[in-house]
Amino acid sequence: MKYTCSIDIDKPIEEVIRLFDNPDNLKYWQPGLLSYEHISGTPGQPGARAKLHYKMGKRDIEMIETVVKRDLPHEFTGTYETNGVVNISKNIFEPINEKRTRYTSEQEFKLSGFMKIMGWLMPGSFQKESDKYLKQFKEFVESK
16 A cells, blocks of 8 residues: 655744654654654664554554665655554655745555455555644644
8 A cells, every 4th residue: 555645844844854853753743652762773874773662542552663765854764564564654855945845755555464454444544644643743843
């Protein structure tokens, strides 16, 4: 399953990247995030791995992030793996002008087991969640 979503943020690209590139800020726009723990590699660089722990409703979800590409301020790509899900997330940042930035998120999900059934039954729920995170990120950045 693949899809793309984007949002325009009323801040310069330098500020958007500064806030995006700090894992301490994740909790402000991903409210279900309980912890972010660096595991290996140079933090934020290709090959680096981190463990993310989320509370989503009644479920505890632990996933492993692996940085695939870091070409900021233009692109940050990572894989996010948990039971039955491999998510390849490509984040692209483009200046619209000196005061606005377009944030585009290209998502690819590879599902197995029970999650494959969920993806087939509710494909829109994945994009809805991505759109929610983009909106929350926009609100966080614009509040700074």
